[in-house]
Amino acid sequence: MSSSNIKDPIRIVITGAAGQIAYSLIHQICNGDVFGKDQSVILHLLDITPMMTMLQGLVMEIEDTSLPLVKGVVPTDSEETAFKDVDVALFVGAMPRKEGMERKDLLSANVKIFKSQGTALEKFAKKSVKVLVVGNPANTNCYILAHYAPSIPRESFTCLTRLDHNRAKAQIATRLKVSPDTVKNIMIWGNHSSTQFPDVRSGTVTVNGKETPIYEAVKDDNWIKNEFVSIVQKRGAAVIAARKLSSAMSAAKAICDHMRDWWQGTKDNEWVSMGVISDGSYDIEKGLVFSYPVQIKDNKISIVQGLKLDEWSREMIEKTQKELVEEKNDALKATSSD
Ligand SMILES: NC(=O)C1=CN([C@@H]2O[C@H](COP(=O)(O)OP(=O)(O)OC[C@H]3O[C@@H](n4cnc5c(N)ncnc54)[C@H](O)[C@@H]3O)[C@@H](O)[C@H]2O)C=CC1
Ligand SMILES: O=C(O)CCC(=O)C(=O)O
Numbered sequence: 001m002s003s004s005n006i007k008d009p010i011r012i013v014i015t016g017a018a019g020q021i022a023y024s025l026i027h028q029i030c031n032g033d034v035f036g037k038d039q040s041v042i043l044h045l046l047d048i049t050p051m052m053t054m055l056q057g058l059v060m061e062i063e064d065t066s067l068p069l070v071k072g073v074v075p076t077d078s079e080e081t082a083f084k085d086v087d088v089a090l091f092v093g094a095m096p097r098k099e100g101m102e103r104k105d106l107l108s109a110n111v112k113i114f115k116s117q118g119t120a121l122e123k124f125a126k127k128s129v130k131v132l133v134v135g136n137p138a139n140t141n142c143y144i145l146a147h148y149a150p151s152i153p154r155e156s157f158t159c160l161t162r163l164d165h166n167r168a169k170a171q172i173a174t175r176l177k178v179s180p181d182t183v184k185n186i187m188i189w190g191n192h193s194s195t196q197f198p199d200v201r202s203g204t205v206t207v208n209g210k211e212t213p214i215y216e217a218v219k220d221d222n223w224i225k226n227e228f229v230s231i232v233q234k235r236g237a238a239v240i241a242a243r244k245l246s247s248a249m250s251a252a253k254a255i256c257d258h259m260r261d262w263w264q265g266t267k268d269n270e271w272v273s274m275g276v277i278s279d280g281s282y283d284i285e286k287g288l289v290f291s292y293p294v295q296i297k298d299n300k301i302s303i304v305q306g307l308k309l310d311e312w313s314r315e316m317i318e319k320t321q322k323e324l325v326e327e328k329n330d331a332l333k334a335t336s337s338d
Contacts, residue, residue: 009040009071011086015117016093016135017045017075018054020245024252025092026058030067034260035088042072046082047093079120086125090255091117091145094135096246103136103193103236104327111331114141118148127152130299132258133159134251138192139275139289140327144335146277146289155301158262159275161196161291163247163254164188168198168232172205175228176217182206186214187293187304188232188273189313190320191327196291197316198232200224202307225312266296271304281305282317288324 012029014022022045028034029041043062047055055075062073076082083089094110097103113135121129129152133142142159146152165188166180173180186203190196203214218224231238239247261272271293278284281292281303293304309317 005038006069007036007039009042010035010088011042011044011084012088012090013044013046013082013086014090014092015046015082016091018047018051018058019092020248021092021134021251021255023058024249025090025255026062027065027067028252028256030062030065030070032069034256035263037069040069040071042074043070044074044076044082044084044086046076046079049077052077079117080124083117083120083124086129088259089121089125089129089131090259091131091133091135091141092255094141097136097240099237099240099244103138104140104323104330106136107140107327107330108334110135110137110141111144111334114144115148115335118145121145122149122151125149125152129156130259130262131157132255132262133157133275134255136192137327139291139324140331142275142289143277143287143328144331147332147335154277157277157289158258158301159192159289159291160251160254160258161188161192161273161275162258163251164192164196164198164232164235164291165273166250166254166257167235168200168228171228171231172200172203172214172218175223176205176207178205178207183214184211184270185293186273187271188291189317190291191324192275192291193320193323194233194237195320195323196233197313197320198229199313199316200228201310201313229316261296262299262301265298266294271295274301276301276303279303282307282309284317284321285325288321288328290321290324 138159146157169180169183186200200214275291278288278290280286
C-alpha cells in the first residue's frame with residue numbers, strides 16, 4: 001500500500017505493556033491485522049515504574065520490527081500521558097492469578113487499579129474512546145472502570161470473553177474433526193470465570209459440506225451439557241496448571257479478534273461474544289458487565305435478541321449473574337473505602 005493511502009494515526013493505549021499478553025499483542029496491532037492495513041497507529045504503553053527499563057527494551061523491539069504503520073511509541077508510567085487523547089484503550093495490566101486461585105481472588109488488588117485508571121480515562125481520553133478490559137476479574141474491573149468514567153458512553157465499555165468463545169469453538173471443532181472456522185453462532189453468557197455458560201444450542205457446524213446444528217452433529221447431549229461446558233469454564237486454570245503462567249498468546253489473539261470485529265464489523269448473520277454493559281436484555285441486571293452474543297455494524301455493538309432459553313440455560317445464566325452481582329458489590333465496597 002502506498003504511504004499516501006495511509007490514514008492518520010489513531011492513539012492506542014495498552015496497559016500492562018511490559019507483560020506477557022502485551023508482548024504477543026503488539027505486533028498484531030502494528031502490522032494492521034486489527035485496525036486495518038491502511039490505519040497507522042501511535043502506541044501509548046503504560047506500566048508501573050519498576051518496569052520502565054523493560055519497556056525501553058520493548059520500544060527498541062517495536063522500532064526494530066520496522067513496520068510502516070507505527071507512527072510513534074510513548075512508553076510511560078504516568079496515567080495522564082497514557083490516556084491523553086486515546087481512541088482505543090486496552091486494559092491488560094493487572095495482577096494475574098496463580099495456580100489454585102479463582103479470578104475473583106484478585107478482586108481487591110485489581111479493582112483499585114481500575115478505579116484509578118477509570119478516573120484518568122474520564123479526564124484525559126477522547127469521549128469516543130473504545131475500551132476493552134482484559135485484566136481479571138475482567139467483567140468487574142470493567143464495571144469499576146465505567147463507574148469512574150461516567151462521561152464516556154456506556155456502549156464504549158467492553159470486556160474480553162472472546163478467548164472463551166474461541167475455546168468453545170475449538171472444542172467443538174476438535175470433537176467433530178472439522179476446522180474451527182466452520183463453527184458458528186455459539187456464545188458465552190455471563191462472567192469470564194468458571195460460572196460462565198458456553199452455549200451451543202443455536203450453533204451450527206459444517207460437516208461434509210453441510211451446515212448442521214451442533215447438537216445434531218455431536219449426537220451426545222450429555223457431553224455438551226457436562227464435559228464440554230466444564231472444559232471451557234476451566235480452560236484458563238488448565239493452562240496455568242500446565243504452563244505455570246496464564247494464557248498469553250491465545251489471549252492476545254482473542255483481543256485482536258474482539259477489536260477487529262468492533263472496528264470492522266461482524267459477518268452478516270453471525271455473532272460473537274463480548275462482555276458489555278447490560279441494558280436489561282434477557283432479564284440480566286441493568287448495568288452489570290455481562291457477556292452476551294453480539295453483532296457489530298458501523299462500530300455499533302448490538303446484543304442478539306430473541307434467543308430461546310430453556311430451563312437449563314436459564315439456571316446456568318442465573319448462576320453466573322449471581323456471581324457477577326456479588327463481585328460488583330464487593331468491588332464497590334473495596335473501592336469506596338480508599
Ligand atoms: N479476560 C481474559 O480472557 C484474560 C485475562 N487475562 C488477564 O490479563 C492480565 C494480564 O495478564 P499477563 O499479561 O499475563 O500478566 P503479566 O503479569 O505478564 O503482565 C501484567 C503487567 O501489568 C503490569 N501492571 C500491574 N499493575 C499495573 C498498573 N497499575 N498499571 C499498569 N500496568 C500494571 C505489570 O507490571 C505487568 O507488566 C491478568 O489479570 C490476567 O489474569 C489473561 C488471559 C485472558
Ligand atoms: O485464568 C486466569 O486467571 C488468567 C487467564 C485467563 O483469564 C484465561 O486464560 O482465561
